[in-house]
Amino acid sequence: MTQQFSLAYLTVVNTPPPEMTYMAARAGYDFVSLRPIYMGLPGEPNFSLAQNSQLLKETKQALKDTGLKLLDIELARIADGVDPKQYEPELEVAAELGGKHVLSSIWTDDRAYYIEQFAKLCELADQYGLTVELEFVPIASVSNLAGVVDVLSTVDKKNAGLMIDIHHFHRSHDTIDELQKVPKDWFRFVHLCDAPGVIPTDHDEMIRIVREARSYVGEGGIDVAGIVNTIPQVPYSIELPNKQQSDLLGYEEFARRCLVTAKEYFAKHPRNKEKVNC
Incomplete structure (x- = not known):
C-alpha cells in the first residue's frame, strides 16, 4: 500500500484554501486538510467556505484542476458556550467537496458536558457522511490518550475516531504500549511532524514549539516510526x-521539503507488516 500524505493548514498557516490546494498539488501531496471553521484567533483570516461563495467556488475549481482530495476540515472544538450545531454549514460544504473527516478537540473541563456535546457533533457529522476525529492536546482539557479513549468509549459512535498528533503524543x-491497546478501526489519519525530544516545562515555550517550531520528520527527538507503525496505515x-524554515524557503518550498524529508525518513524506517496490517 502506497503511503499517502496531506498538507495540513498550520504548515502553511493563513494560506487561502484555493492557493493551499494548488500549492499542495505542486509539492506532491495526495490530499489537502483545510481550516474553514473560523476560530477567531488573533490575526487569523476567516476562510469560511460556507459564508464566502466566491472562496468556495475557487476551492472547488482548485480541487478539480489538481485532482487532489479534501481529507479533513478543522477545527470543531468542544468548548463552553459553543453549540456544535454552528459547525453544520461547514460540515455540509466539506461533504460537498468530497471531504471525509472533521477534526475536533475538547477545551472544557466539564466531562458530562463535553461527552454530550461531542456525541451531538458526531450525530451531526454523520448526517453528511463525515467521521469526527478527536485529537488530544496537552494544553487542552482532554490532554492525553486516556482522555480520548474515555470519550470515544463513552459516546460509542461508529463515526467517532482518534487522531494522533505525533507532537502531542510525545508531549x-x-x-506505544498504551497506543497498541486502542481499537484499530478508530484510526483514519495522523498528524505528522517531529519536535525536540526534551519536553519544555515552560508553558509559553511549549505553545511556541506547537505553533511555530516543529521539526522535519527525522530531525527531532521523537520516535516517529515507533508511533505510526503502531497504527494501521492511514494518510x-x-x-x-516552523516559522523560521517557512520564512526562509517560502511556503511552497517548505511544504515540499516537509514531504520529501518525511518520505526519506519512512524509506529508512519501513513499516513492520507483521505488527500492523494495512
Whole structure:
C-alpha cells in the first residue's frame, strides 16, 4: 500500500484554501486538510467556505484542476458556550467537496458536558457522511490518550475516531504500549511532524514549539516510526509549522521539503507488516 500524505493548514498557516490546494498539488501531496471553521484567533483570516461563495467556488475549481482530495476540515472544538450545531454549514460544504473527516478537540473541563456535546457533533457529522476525529492536546482539557479513549468509549459512535498528533503524543508522555491497546478501526489519519525530544516545562515555550517550531520528520527527538507503525496505515497529514524554515524557503518550498524529508525518513524506517496490517 502506497503511503499517502496531506498538507495540513498550520504548515502553511493563513494560506487561502484555493492557493493551499494548488500549492499542495505542486509539492506532491495526495490530499489537502483545510481550516474553514473560523476560530477567531488573533490575526487569523476567516476562510469560511460556507459564508464566502466566491472562496468556495475557487476551492472547488482548485480541487478539480489538481485532482487532489479534501481529507479533513478543522477545527470543531468542544468548548463552553459553543453549540456544535454552528459547525453544520461547514460540515455540509466539506461533504460537498468530497471531504471525509472533521477534526475536533475538547477545551472544557466539564466531562458530562463535553461527552454530550461531542456525541451531538458526531450525530451531526454523520448526517453528511463525515467521521469526527478527536485529537488530544496537552494544553487542552482532554490532554492525553486516556482522555480520548474515555470519550470515544463513552459516546460509542461508529463515526467517532482518534487522531494522533505525533507532537502531542510525545508531549503527553503517552506510550506505544498504551497506543497498541486502542481499537484499530478508530484510526483514519495522523498528524505528522517531529519536535525536540526534551519536553519544555515552560508553558509559553511549549505553545511556541506547537505553533511555530516543529521539526522535519527525522530531525527531532521523537520516535516517529515507533508511533505510526503502531497504527494501521492511514494518510499522514503533515502538520509541521516552523516559522523560521517557512520564512526562509517560502511556503511552497517548505511544504515540499516537509514531504520529501518525511518520505526519506519512512524509506529508512519501513513499516513492520507483521505488527500492523494495512
